[in-house]
Amino acid sequence: MPIxxxxxxxxxxxxxxxxxxxxxxxxxxxxxxxERAIQLGASWHRVNGGVSWKAVQPAEGxxxxxxALLRLDRDIQAAQLANMTPIVIVDDYPHWATLNIPYATSxxxxxADYFDEYAAFLTALVERYKQPxxxxxxxxxxxxxxxDPSLVAxxxxxxxxxxxxxxxxxxxxxxxxxxxxxxxxRQADPDxxxxxxxxxxxxxxxxxxxxxxxxxxFEGVLRSGAAxxxxxxxxxxxxxxxxxxxxxxxxxxxxxPLGGIVVGKARFLQDVMDRYxxxxxLFLNESGLLCTPPFVECEPPPHHFFEAQADxxxxxxxxxxxxxxxxxxxxxxxxxxxxxxxxxxxxQEPKLVxxxxxxxxxxxxxxxxxxxYMNHGVDRVEGYRFNRRTFVVDVLWSRDSTSRLVNVxxxxxxxxxxxxxxxxxxxxxxxxxxxSVGFSPVYVQLRP
Numbered sequence: 001m002p003i004x005x006x007x008x009x010x011x012x013x014x015x016x017x018x019x020x021x022x023x024x025x026x027x028x029x030x031x032x033x034x035e036r037a038i039q040l041g042a043s044w045h046r047v048n049g050g051v052s053w054k055a056v057q058p059a060e061g062x063x064x065x066x067x068a069l070l071r072l073d074r075d076i077q078a079a080q081l082a083n084m085t086p087i088v089i090v091d092d093y094p095h096w097a098t099l100n101i102p103y104a105t106s107x108x109x110x111x112a113d114y115f116d117e118y119a120a121f122l123t124a125l126v127e128r129y130k131q132p133x134x135x136x137x138x139x140x141x142x143x144x145x146x147x148d149p150s151l152v153a154x155x156x157x158x159x160x161x162x163x164x165x166x167x168x169x170x171x172x173x174x175x176x177x178x179x180x181x182x183x184x185x186r187q188a189d190p191d192x193x194x195x196x197x198x199x200x201x202x203x204x205x206x207x208x209x210x211x212x213x214x215x216x217x218f219e220g221v222l223r224s225g226a227a228x229x230x231x232x233x234x235x236x237x238x239x240x241x242x243x244x245x246x247x248x249x250x251x252x253x254x255x256x257p258l259g260g261i262v263v264g265k266a267r268f269l270q271d272v273m274d275r276y277x278x279x280x281x282l283f284l285n286e287s288g289l290l291c292t293p294p295f296v297e298c299e300p301p302p303h304h305f306f307e308a309q310a311d312x313x314x315x316x317x318x319x320x321x322x323x324x325x326x327x328x329x330x331x332x333x334x335x336x337x338x339x340x341x342x343x344x345x346x347x348q349e350p351k352l353v354x355x356x357x358x359x360x361x362x363x364x365x366x367x368x369x370x371x372x373y374m375n376h377g378v379d380r381v382e383g384y385r386f387n388r389r390t391f392v393v394d395v396l397w398s399r400d401s402t403s404r405l406v407n408v409x410x411x412x413x414x415x416x417x418x419x420x421x422x423x424x425x426x427x428x429x430x431x432x433x434x435x436s437v438g439f440s441p442v443y444v445q446l447r448p
Contacts, residue, residue, distance in 0.1 A: 044086075051069065051125065053097075110177060137191045146161070165212070168213075199236065236285070237249075249319070262323075291305050307440075310356035318395045334348065359443070371385055383397070393443055406437050408435070413444075414447060416442060417442065
C-alpha cells in the first residue's frame with residue numbers, strides 16, 4: 001500500500017514542540033525539500049553553515065557585506081513557510097580574529113582582544129535578522145566547540161574552541177567570550193536565546209591524556225562565570241549501525257554505563273550543572289544513526305540499516321524526552337546525508353526514518369513534555385506516556401528482539417498503530433486488549 005504524506009494540521013493553540021531537523025546550507029529553500037519539511041511537521045530548523053563572519057567581514061575594518069548571507073536569507077524564509085523556528089549557528093571566523101594556533105584557521109578560538117569586534121558583528125547580525133521576514137531569536141555560538149583545532153583540518157566546519165593543553169580544554173576562554181558578547185546580543189534583541197555551540201562530548205572520562213580532557217570544557221565555561229550568559233546547553237550524539245538488531249543508543253561502550261548516548265550525555269551535563277547550582281534546558285541538536293564504513297558495507301547501505309534508523313529515531317528521541325532532554329534534532333532532513341543519515345534519500349524522497357519521525361510527531365502532537373515512563377508492568381518493555389488534551393499516547397517497544405504482550409483495559413483502549421502509522425487490530429481477552437510489542441515501537445492511544 002502506498003503511503004501518502006500529508007501535512008500535519010495545526011490548531012490555533014501553539015505547542016512547544018520538541019522536534020527539529022537540520023538541513024544543509026542552501027537546501028531548505030529547494031522546493032522539493034521545503035515541501036518535505038512542511039509534510040514532516042517538525043518545529044525547529046538548525047541552520048548550519050549559514051553565518052560566516054569571515055565571509056561578511058574578510059578583512060579587519062571592512063564594512064559588513066550582507067550579500068554573503070543571501071543563502072541564509074532564503075533558508076530562513078523557507079523555515080518560516082514550513083512553520084519551523086530557526087536556530088542559527090555563527091562560526092567560520094576571519095583569520096585576523098582567531099588565535100591561529102597551530103596554524104591559520106577560521107576554525108579556532110577568537111583572540112580576547114577581538115571580542116569587542118565580535119560583539120559588534122553579532123549586534124549588527126541580530127539587528128538585521130530579529131525582524132521580519134526573518135524573525136530569528138535563537139543563536140548558537142559555534143558548532144562542536146569542544147574540539148581542539150589541531151585535531152581537524154584548517155578551516156573545518158567544527159567550532160574548534162578546544163585546547164588540549166588546558167585542564168578545562170578551553171572552556172574558560174569560551175566562557176569569557178560569552179561574557180563579552182552576549183550582553184550586546186541581548187541589548188540588540190531582548191528576546192534572543194543563546195545556545196552553547198553544540199558539544200561533541202566525545203567522552204565523560206578521558207583515558208588518553210595526549211588528547212586532553214574535552215569532557216571538562218563545559219565545566220570550564222561554568223568556572224568562568226558564564227552561566228548567566230547562555231540560555232540552552234546543546235550537545236550531539238551519533239551511534240553507528242552494526243548490522244544487528246540492537247538498540248545502538250544504549251550499547252555505546254563509552255556512554256552505556258550512564259544510560260546510553262542520548263540520556264548518558266544529558267545526565268553528565270546535568271550533573272555538571274548541578275555541581276554549579278544552575279539548571280538550563282538541554283537540546284540534543286544533532287543526532288542520527290549512521291552507516292559507517294568499513295564496519296558495514298554502505299555503498300549502498302543494507303535494507304536493515306533503514307529499518308534500524310526508523311526504530312532508532314523513535315526509541316532514542318522518546319527516551320531522551322522522558323529523561324531530561326528538552327529538544328531533539330535529526331541530522332539531516334535532506335538526503336542522502338552524511339553517512340546515509342538523511343531522512344530523505346538521494347532523490348529527496350522519504351526513507352523509512354522520515355515516515356517514523358512524521359508519525360512520532362503526529363502521535364505526540366500537543367502533548368505535555370516530558371512524557372512519563374510507562375511500560376504497563378511488563379518486564380523488558382520500555383515505554384513513555386504522552387498526555388494529550390483528551391487522551392494519552394503510550395509509545396512502547398521491547399528492549400530486545402522478543403515480542404511481548406501488553407494488556408490494557410478494554411474500557412480505556414482507543415486505537416493502536418505501528419511505528420509507521422498502520423492501524424493495529426488487537427486481541428481482546430476477557431476485559432483487556434492485548435497488544436504485541438516488538439523491537440519496533442508501537443503507539444497505543446488510551447482514555448486517561
